[in-house]
Amino acid sequence: xxxxxxxxxxxxxxxxxxxxxxxxxxxxxxxxxxxxxxxxxxxxxxxxxxxxxxxxxxxxxxxxxxxxxxxxxxxxxxxxxxxxxxxxxxxxxxxxxxxxxxxxxxxxxxxxxxxxxxxxxxxxxxxxxxxxxxxxxxxxxxxxxxxxxxxxxxxxxxxxxxxxxxxxxxxxxxxxxxxxxxxxxxxxxxxxxxxxxxxxxxxxxxxxxxxxxxxxxxxxxxxxxxxxxxxxxxxxxxxxxxxxxxxxxxxxxxxxxxxxxxxxxxxxxxxxxxxxxxxxxxxxxxxxxxxxxxxxxxxxxxxxxxxxxxxxxxxxxxxxxxxxxxxxxxxxxxxxxxxxxxxxxxxxxxxxxxxxxxxxxxxxxxxxxxxxxxxxxxxxxxxxxxxxxxxxx
Amino acid sequence: xxxxxxxxxxxxxxxxxxxxxxxxxxxxxxxxxxxxxxxxxxxxxxxxxxxxxxxxxxxxxxxxxxxxxxxxxxxxxxxxxxxxxxxxxxxxxxxxxxxxxxxxxxxxxxxxxxxxxxxxxxxxxxxxxxxxxxxxxxxxxxxxxxxxxxxxxxxxxxxxxxxxxxxxxxxxxxxxxxxxxxxxxxxxxxxxxxxxxxxxxxxxxxxxxxxxxxxxxxxxxxxxxxxxxxxxxxxxxxxxxxxxxxxxxxxxxxxxx
Numbered sequence: 001x002x003x004x005x006x007x008x009x010x011x012x013x014x015x016x017x018x019x020x021x022x023x024x025x026x027x028x029x030x031x032x033x034x035x036x037x038x039x040x041x042x043x044x045x046x047x048x049x050x051x052x053x054x055x056x057x058x059x060x061x062x063x064x065x066x067x068x069x070x071x072x073x074x075x076x077x078x079x080x081x082x083x084x085x086x087x088x089x090x091x092x093x094x095x096x097x098x099x100x101x102x103x104x105x106x107x108x109x110x111x112x113x114x115x116x117x118x119x120x121x122x123x124x125x126x127x128x129x130x131x132x133x134x135x136x137x138x139x140x141x142x143x144x145x146x147x148x149x150x151x152x153x154x155x156x157x158x159x160x161x162x163x164x165x166x167x168x169x170x171x172x173x174x175x176x177x178x179x180x181x182x183x184x185x186x187x188x189x190x191x192x193x194x195x196x197x198x199x200x201x202x203x204x205x206x207x208x209x210x211x212x213x214x215x216x217x218x219x220x221x222x223x224x225x226x227x228x229x230x231x232x233x234x235x236x237x238x239x240x241x242x243x244x245x246x247x248x249x250x251x252x253x254x255x256x257x258x259x260x261x262x263x264x265x266x267x268x269x270x271x272x273x274x275x276x277x278x279x280x281x282x283x284x285x286x287x288x289x290x291x292x293x294x295x296x297x298x299x300x301x302x303x304x305x306x307x308x309x310x311x312x313x314x315x316x317x318x319x320x321x322x323x324x325x326x327x328x329x330x331x332x333x334x335x336x337x338x339x340x341x342x343x344x345x346x347x348x349x350x351x352x353x354x355x356x357x358x359x360x361x362x363x364x365x366x367x368x369x370x371x372x373x374x375x376x377x378x379x380x381x382x383x384x385x386x387x388x389x390x391x392x393x
Numbered sequence: 394x395x396x397x398x399x400x401x402x403x404x405x406x407x408x409x410x411x412x413x414x415x416x417x418x419x420x421x422x423x424x425x426x427x428x429x430x431x432x433x434x435x436x437x438x439x440x441x442x443x444x445x446x447x448x449x450x451x452x453x454x455x456x457x458x459x460x461x462x463x464x465x466x467x468x469x470x471x472x473x474x475x476x477x478x479x480x481x482x483x484x485x486x487x488x489x490x491x492x493x494x495x496x497x498x499x500x501x502x503x504x505x506x507x508x509x510x511x512x513x514x515x516x517x518x519x520x521x522x523x524x525x526x527x528x529x530x531x532x533x534x535x536x537x538x539x540x541x542x543x544x545x546x547x548x549x550x551x552x553x554x555x556x557x558x559x560x561x562x563x564x565x566x567x568x569x570x571x572x573x574x575x576x577x578x579x580x581x582x583x584x585x586x587x588x589x590x591x592x593x594x595x596x597x598x599x600x601x602x603x604x605x606x607x608x609x610x611x612x613x614x615x616x617x618x619x620x621x622x623x624x625x626x627x628x629x630x631x632x633x634x635x636x637x638x639x640x641x642x643x644x645x646x647x648x649x650x
Contacts, residue, residue, distance in 0.1 A: 010482075010494040012521075012568025016475035019559040019572065079557015079577030083537070086556060092538035097560050100536070187634055188530060188566035341568055342650055344494055 008275075009345025018337045018349050022362045023073035028179050028201065029329045030070040030369070035176035035202070036209015037063040038112070038168060040239070045165040054229045055236065057119065057382035058220075059213045064112050065373035071104060073365050076356055096182050107175050111168040117144075118161040120380050125149055138379070176205040183332060190265035191272075191336040196254045203247035204328055210240045211321040216373070218315050226383075230307055237314050240321065241297045248290045251328075268343045276338045276346055280327045289324010293317035438590045440544035444611045445584055447598070448621035449520055451644035453605035456481055456518035458500035460597035460606065465501070467585060467596035474498040476571045478582040479522035479597050484648055486515045492648045519649050520606065522597070523548060523569040523582035524630060524638030531561035531570065531579075540579065546611070546639065547586055552578045566631050584608075611639065 007016070041059035044052040075081050091098035125147050128139035146153075177198035183189075184197025194200075214236045221228045258266065273281055299305075300313030334349050352358040401409075464470060464479045474497075481500030485493045485507065497504065500518070507513065525548045532540050532548060539555040542548055550561075555578035562570040562579060573580040585595035593599070598608040609618025618641075621627075625643035631650060632638075642649070 010496070013475055013477045013480050013496060013499055014562075014568045014571040017572070019562045074558075077558075079559070079572060080555065083554070083556045086537040086554065090537055092535055094533050095536045095538075095560070097534060097558065098536035182560075186530075186534075186564055188564055337563075341566055342494065344492075 006348035006350075007345060009340070010342060011340035011345040011347050012342055015337075015340050015347060018334070018347070020333055020337060021077070021349070021357045022351055022359065023077045023357050023365070025326070025329045025333045026362050026365050027070065027073045027077075028176075028333070029208070029326055030066050030073070030365075031179050032176055032201065032205035032208045032325065032329070033212050033369075034063045034067045034070060034107075034209070035172040035205040036207065037066070037213055038172040038209070039206050040210050040213055040236075042165045042169050042172070043239075045162060046169065049235070051231050051235045054232045054384055055213050055217050057380075058217060058377075059209075060112070060116050060119065061373060061376045061380065061382050062213055062216060062369075063209075064116060065369040065376060067104075067108055067112060068372055069365060069368045071100075072368075073362075074100075076361060076365075096178075096185055099178065100182075103175055103178055107171050111164060111171045115161055115164045115168060116380070117142075118157045118164065121146060121157050122149060122154055123380075142379075173202060177202045183336065186336075188341060189336050190263065191269060191339065192332070194254060196250060196257075200247070200250050200254060203243060203250055204325055207240065207243045207247050207321060208325040210236060210243055211318040211325075214240060214314060215318045215322070218311060218318070220377075224383075228311070230310075233311065233314060234301060237297050237301050237317070240318070241294060241301065244290060244294050244297075244321070248294070265339075265343050268339045268346070272335065272339045272346055276348070277331055277335050281331045281335070284327035285324050285331055288320050289327055290321075293320045293324070296320075440590075443545035443589075444613075445546050445589065446525065446609060446611045446618055446639035446641065447522075447584070447595075448607035448609070448618050448625070448627065448641045448643065450605050450607070450621070450625065451517055451519060451642060451646075451649075453603040454481070454518040454520055455603055455605075456483055456500055456504055457602065458498075458503060459600045459602060460520055461499040462501045463596040463600040464582070467588075468583070470580075471574055473574070476574070476580075478569075478580070479520060482519045482521060482649075484515075484517050484519060484646065485510075485513060486646070486648060487512045488514045515646075517644075517646065519642070519645065520597070521567065521569070522640060523565075524567055524636065524640040525582075525584065527637035527639060528635060530564040530566070530634075530636060534560045534564040536560065543586070545589070547584050547589070548581070549583055549586060550579050550581060552576055552580070555579050566634050566636065 037059045040052070041056050041063065043049045044056040044059075075084060078084055087098055087101045091101070121143070124139050124142045126149075128136060128143055128147070131139060180198030180201030183192040183201075184194050186192045214233070217233065217236070218228070220226075258269070296313050296317040300310045300317070305313075337347075338349065339346050354360055458481050461477060461480050464477075465472065468478060470476055470478055477499045479499075480496050482494050482496045483500070483504050485495075487493070487510075489512065495504065507516070525546065527542075527546070529542065529548050532542060535541075535555075536558060537554060537556055539552075540548065540550045540561050552573075557572065557577045557579070559572055559579065562572065570579050570581045572578070585593070585597075588595060594608050595606075598606045607617050607621040609616035609621070611618070613619065621643065622641065625641075627641040627643050628645050629638040629641060630645075
């Protein structure tokens with residue numbers, strides 16, 4: 001299709017329009033945050049990493065807020081959103097995508113909502129007695145009638161919570177590994193088709209989840225004028241560093257493997273990286289999103305600097321990691337469509353500002369989880385109980 | 394009660410019969426009765442008796458683009474040059490350097506003349522369309538099963554069922570699918586299924602002036618495709634992907650992909 005603007009070389013005529021745009025970039029970004037935040041929360045619960053206790057509930061609520069929004073970009077992207085329920089009614093069992101609804105419903109209903117409810121049940125019962133007015137009834141409703149606070153029932157809550165977390169970890173792996181599989185299993189697309197795809201998705205999810213919870217913890221403590229638990233922050237930063245190292249190594253491995261194997265598609269993919277993805281891949285994903293944050297965390301965590309400065313470093317690193325992970329999603333989703341499957345040419349992606357799949361919509365969808373998190377944190381305060389008591393007195 | 398006069402008087406009716414029935418009998422004797430009925434009455438069309446496929450002879454294609462044009466007209470494919478059920482590519486292989494490919498408006502308006510290019514080794518045209526794979530990745534990935542292989546071996550999309558997720562478009566290695574801009578569903582070549590069931594050829598095959606496109610059936614001795622496969626060295630596109638295409642190319646260069 002030479003002659004059309006932005007095209008270089010030859011692309012199949014039907015490839016001129018990119019099928020999956022900005023919203024499909026947002027989708028794996030959101031689900032990654034869900035899975036990552038949940039895996040972080042389960043560290044505290046299952047592996048007894050007590051130092052992470054201050055962010056346990058925060059991580060759970062973060063996961064829930066993002067999970068609620070996660071299917072919306074998909075829905076908005078469909079040509080016929082009104083038919084989406086067909087995926088539940090008549091799923092095509094061979095399709096990787098058909099399972100999304102079930103994986104999502106499982107994760108939302110069985111894992112997150114249950115875990116949060118069991119974890120909060122004691123607090124909800126107490127609030128339903130203490131609070132006044134309308135909120136009293138809200139909490140009464142939230143108890144679902146289970147108001148027993150005997151030691152036996154609390155032990156039961158704890159036990160069930162642990163079991164759900166145990167089921168939750170593989171579910172979180174499933175949720176995002178599965179999103180990776182949607183891309184990794186497309187054999188027609190050499191940029192996507194890779195057995196490493198689900199694993200890379202998973203580790204980048206863990207990276208993004210930890211950095212998001214770290215960010216939210218830093219910001220909320222600042223806004224609420226509360227003392228940060230520095231041990232917790234340090235541990236979060238450490239975990240973020242380890243996850244970053246694994247994620248970066250995996251992606252590097254994928255990259256080296258492709259270069260070394262040098263298959264039919266390598267020429268066009270190299271062209272794409274140097275012409276179309278240079279900023280988003282080399283600069284944003286690798287340098288800004290991986291290398292600099294790793295160095296910053298190493299410096300801040302193990303260097304001899306004051307806590308104030310340390311927090312600044314962590315904050316900057318976490319922000320950069322978010323930019324990097326968003327770029328990663330961009331490079332996968334958009335990158336996979338910028339080259340022709342004839343391996344003879346490149347096309348361009350033009351983002352629209354307004355419209356169903358535009359920049360504004362994407363911004364809205366990215367802001368929504370934070371609004372939901374704010375509301376959730378008002379109903380179910382995730383701050384530690386000692387802290388709540390102090391603020392109440 | 395008044396007896397109604399028949400619309401055709403009895404005498405006239407009998408006369409007509411005596412004139413026409415012998416003619417019908419001749420036809421009856423010439424062809425098999427069920428064949429006639431199959432061709433004439435769609436309701437009696439039996440899809441299990443067919444397995445359609447296509448042969449394309451690269452040497453015969455002159456790049457006139459009539460096929461792509463006929464396809465757009467027959468199937469109301471959107472006119473914009475970014476939606477095609479079939480299109481024609483021109484390959485220009487120079488004596489040295491990279492092969493160049495183009496397909497301006499799918500070849501419908503012909504191709505610009507190659508002026509002053511002296512280093513050309515070979516050029517040829519390649520008509521492209523959905524390969525109606527026997528192992529189609531597009532069908533595999535459809536989350537609701539809106540795209541499927543029909544009993545007669547044609548890959549189709551149920552446009553009343555497609556949710557427009559576009560996973561099938563991503564999964565197709567041949568770029569044969571697009572999202573219909575107004576229907577918002579995946580769209581693609583159907584081998585002119587509405588014509589097949591009437592016993593007609595696909596529009597692109599019908600209009601091809603050089604018979605570069607041969608339509609027929611896999612495994613049927615009487616099919617023109619049998620002859621095509623018998624007398625040509627054929628290949629399929631991207632065989633390594635194991636999609637088992639049912640569009641067979643004769644004389645396709647290794648550069649074609």
